[in-house]
Each structure stands twice: as structure tokens, then as C-alpha cells.
Amino acid sequence: MEKQLATAAYWAGIVSTVLALIMRGLALLGIYAFSPGVVAGRNPVSFRTFLEGAILFFVMATASAVIAMAKDRKA
DSSP states (O other), rough: OOOHHHHHHHHHHHHHHHHHHHHHHHHHTTOOOOOOOOOOOOOOHHHHHHHHHHHHHHHHHHHHHHHHHHHHHHH
16 A cells, blocks of 8 residues: 555656646746736645645655555565
8 A cells, every 4th residue: 555655646746846847937937827926815826836745745655665665574
């Protein structure tokens, strides 16, 4: 189960990283995929949202892989 979680988290991290890079590149060109301004009652979505998600997914993938290796070593 941990190996499947590690694989899924890794690929989710890759997707989040690619989205962050695309959004950052578009922002550099002055094209915003989402409104950069703060609107009342809404949280703005920026490239940092996807970047922080990517970090979370990569940490989760690493932790799951370590747990899987520890279980394999015990068996």
C-alpha cells in the first residue's frame, strides 16, 4: 500500500511542479491564468499554491517510500 501511495504522491508532485512552472512562465509574460488580485471572499490561486502542493506531495512520497523500505527490510 505504501508503494502505491508513494507512486501516486510522486506523480501528483510532478503534475503540481509542471503547473507551477507553466503558471510562473505565463505570469512572467504578463498572462495570468487566474486573477492575481484579491477578490472579496475568494483566495487567489498563484504559482505558489501549486509549488507548495508539489513540496507536500514530494515529502509524502519520500515518507511513504521510507516506510515501505522499512517494512520490506523487516520481512
